[in-house]
Amino acid sequence: MAEENQLVPLAPARIHPRSDVESAVKFAVKPIPKNHPEKSSKFLVYFLALIVISGTVLLIFSSIVLRATTPRVKLRSVEVKTLLQGNSTFNATLITELTIRNRNFGSFRFRNGTGQVFYGTVSVGEMKIREGRVRARDTERLRVTVEVRSSNHSEARNLSSGVLKLSSHAQLQGRVNLLNILKRKKRPEMNCNMNLVLRNQTIQDLVCD
Numbered sequence: 001m002a003e004e005n006q007l008v009p010l011a012p013a014r015i016h017p018r019s020d021v022e023s024a025v026k027f028a029v030k031p032i033p034k035n036h037p038e039k040s041s042k043f044l045v046y047f048l049a050l051i052v053i054s055g056t057v058l059l060i061f062s063s064i065v066l067r068a069t070t071p072r073v074k075l076r077s078v079e080v081k082t083l084l085q086g087n088s089t090f091n092a093t094l095i096t097e098l099t100i101r102n103r104n105f106g107s108f109r110f111r112n113g114t115g116q117v118f119y120g121t122v123s124v125g126e127m128k129i130r131e132g133r134v135r136a137r138d139t140e141r142l143r144v145t146v147e148v149r150s151s152n153h154s155e156a157r158n159l160s161s162g163v164l165k166l167s168s169h170a171q172l173q174g175r176v177n178l179l180n181i182l183k184r185k186k187r188p189e190m191n192c193n194m195n196l197v198l199r200n201q202t203i204q205d206l207v208c209d
Helices: 019-029 037-064 154-161
Strands: 072-085 090-102 107-110 113-119 122-129 132-134 138-149 163-171 174-178 182-186 189-197 202-208
Touching: 072 189, 072 202, 090 107, 090 122, 090 132, 113 138, 122 163, 132 138
Parallel strands: none
Antiparallel strands: 072 090, 090 138, 107 132, 107 174, 113 122, 113 163, 122 138, 163 189, 174 182, 189 202
């Protein structure tokens, strides 16, 4: 009977929180996202740096690639093919080689042109330069035949010295085509001086500006 009257301890009652309380607890545990001003400022710095770099690249590109310079024309060599000499006259056939150097990043197309050969201040020969095209960053070579004639010019009185001081001048007219975007008119000029030695019929001291 004593065993039957012995008290049995009850299990502690479980507390079931309400649903709104559970939500509040979960919300309190969930981390709250934070704004990162440092990341935003870094993105802005990178964006501005990209703009500056792009602008610098475009500036360099336009100043180098899209800048048109005047091609250079000069006499590379002159050969005396024939020479006839009188007391105060001379007739000569000269075979000249012209070079047109194009340093641009676009082709240079030029029209038919002419040049003059001078003895003193008198024109004694004409150079006929045919039209053509020089590729980008290239040099074109042209062979031009010049007939030099004098007829009792007062400048020819120094033939007895055996050396004729000749000069030549030419100008070309054309356009530089830059990447099919820009076209610039250019007029390259040539000014050269040379000595024609009558005794051995050769050209010496050829110098071009």
